[in-house]
Amino acid sequence: MEKDKGLLLVLSGPSGVGKGTVCKALREKMPELIYSVSATTRSARVGEEEGVNYFFKGRDEFQRMIEQDELLEWAEYVGNYYGTPRRFVADTLASGKDVILEIEVQGALQVKEKFPEGVFLFLAPPDLSELESRIVGRGSESEETIKSRMEMARTEIELMDKYDYVVVNDYIDTACDKIKAIIAAEHLKKDRQIHKYRKWILKEV
Ligand SMILES: Nc1nc2c(ncn2[C@@H]2O[C@H](COP(=O)(O)OP(=O)(O)O)[C@@H](O)[C@H]2O)c(=O)[nH]1
Numbered sequence: 001m002e003k004d005k006g007l008l009l010v011l012s013g014p015s016g017v018g019k020g021t022v023c024k025a026l027r028e029k030m031p032e033l034i035y036s037v038s039a040t041t042r043s044a045r046v047g048e049e050e051g052v053n054y055f056f057k058g059r060d061e062f063q064r065m066i067e068q069d070e071l072l073e074w075a076e077y078v079g080n081y082y083g084t085p086r087r088f089v090a091d092t093l094a095s096g097k098d099v100i101l102e103i104e105v106q107g108a109l110q111v112k113e114k115f116p117e118g119v120f121l122f123l124a125p126p127d128l129s130e131l132e133s134r135i136v137g138r139g140s141e142s143e144e145t146i147k148s149r150m151e152m153a154r155t156e157i158e159l160m161d162k163y164d165y166v167v168v169n170d171y172i173d174t175a176c177d178k179i180k181a182i183i184a185a186e187h188l189k190k191d192r193q194i195h196k197y198r199k200w201i202l203k204e205v
């Protein structure tokens with residue numbers, strides 16, 4: 001019999017909302033969750049490692065990956081390209097494990113077109129002023145970039161209703177707990193475990 005496929009989870013939302021932070025905390029709480037490492041043309045930041053944070057590519061190599069259909073989705077974001085290697089996601093799902101993609105909104109919507117059975121989570125800020133404080137607090141952007149990220153955030157928030165779930169990132173721990181509960185519920189639904197529990201309670205197994 002074919003092994004059950006894992007769940008494809010897509011965590012998205014505006015820049016600075018806390019996707020990276022929440023995803024890291026979630027992976028610590030759920031080590032069984034497999035993280036998809038993206039390819040990007042942006043240069044590595046201090047402390048980032050090839051194959052761990054990203055696969056760092058030149059523009060030509062990235063273009064080749066697009067042409068050879070090696071990416072499940074890709075997007076240009078603030079002057080750089082980002083994309084999800086297709087093969088890794090397909091192989092991991094086929095082996096029965098859950099995969100999480102942490103990607104921006106344009107890419108998430110492309111995945112939804114190709115893979116509607118995925119679980120699409122939008123991480124939302126408690127409000128726009130808190131989002132701005134987080135971007136400013138991170139200290140990685142110039143004033144001009146902050147302004148363009150805030151403008152982009154408004155457009156991205158407009159697309160929130162295309163997602164299956166909206167999780168407000170008020171506190172990292174509670175956001176993680178909400179995502180964990182969503183994953184558990186999606187498994188129950190997918191694996192039809194409710195039937196198994198019913199039989200078990202009625203002592204039919
Ligand atoms: N579409 C898409 N977006 C990605 C991918 N990998 C990362 N991103 C998103 O690209 C944006 C910029 O990422 P990065 O340069 O690491 O900056 P930071 O996440 O804002 O610190 C973030 O919103 C990431 O979630 C990918 O494979 N595809």
Ligand SMILES: Nc1ncnc2c1ncn2[C@@H]1O[C@H](COP(=O)(O)OP(=O)(O)O)[C@@H](O)[C@H]1O
Pocket residue numbers: 013014015016017018019020021022134135137138169170171172
């Ligand atoms: N729940 C939260 N409460 C307060 N600050 C947060 C929270 N989640 C993330 N942050 C902070 O907000 C900033 C942006 O988070 P980051 O994970 O880099 O966002 P993204 O990956 O969405 O761009 C970081 O400085 C991070 O420490």
